[in-house]
Amino acid sequence: MKMSFGSQLREYRDEYLHTSQKQMAQDLGIDPATISRYESNRRGFPIEQLPLIKKLYKIPDDILLAMILGRPLKKVRSFSSQTLDSTAAYEKGFLAQYGSLIESEPLLKEFIVRADSLDEEDRHLLLSGLLNFIQLYENQQRK
Numbered sequence: 001m002k003m004s005f006g007s008q009l010r011e012y013r014d015e016y017l018h019t020s021q022k023q024m025a026q027d028l029g030i031d032p033a034t035i036s037r038y039e040s041n042r043r044g045f046p047i048e049q050l051p052l053i054k055k056l057y058k059i060p061d062d063i064l065l066a067m068i069l070g071r072p073l074k075k076v077r078s079f080s081s082q083t084l085d086s087t088a089a090y091e092k093g094f095l096a097q098y099g100s101l102i103e104s105e106p107l108l109k110e111f112i113v114r115a116d117s118l119d120e121e122d123r124h125l126l127l128s129g130l131l132n133f134i135q136l137y138e139n140q141q142r143k
Contacts, residue, residue: 002069002070002071003070003071003072004041004070005038005044005045005067005068005070006038006039006040006041006045007039007041008066008067008070008073009038009039009045009053009067010039011073012057012059012063012067012073013039016073016086016087017057017086017087017090018087019090021035021036021039027056028049028052028053028056050064050068057086057089057090058086058089058090059086062076063076115127
């Protein structure tokens with residue numbers, strides 16, 4: 001069965017990158033709802049964005065081609081080592097970009113430790129509230 005690019009993108013994001021729609025949207029500089037529309041095929045993925053996601057997530061050529069052609073990703077090749085490579089590359093890039101901020105900000109370290117001590121539901125509520133607060137702050141700064 002042929003799969004759409006959006007469903008392939010969701011599979012790759014969930015199963016191989018282990019990242020959220022929000023994080024992917026932030027990485028691509030777009031709204032999370034847009035990622036949701038791509039993945040649910042309510043909106044076509046812009047072809048001009050393919051090189052960006054390929055580079056950003058270090059997607060191998062054969063995997064990207066399978067995504068475009070709608071071929072099952074698991075049949076392209078064994079993902080065991082490649083998945084680890086993609087995940088490690090993404091995490092390394094994230095740490096390279098934000099690691100020094102985490103290291104240099106004691107309050108951020110404390111926040112992470114406290115968030116880690118919460119159960120998943122409470123942590124989600126805390127982080128959602130913080131993101132809403134940041135959005136409110138940014139909106140006020142624009143005025």
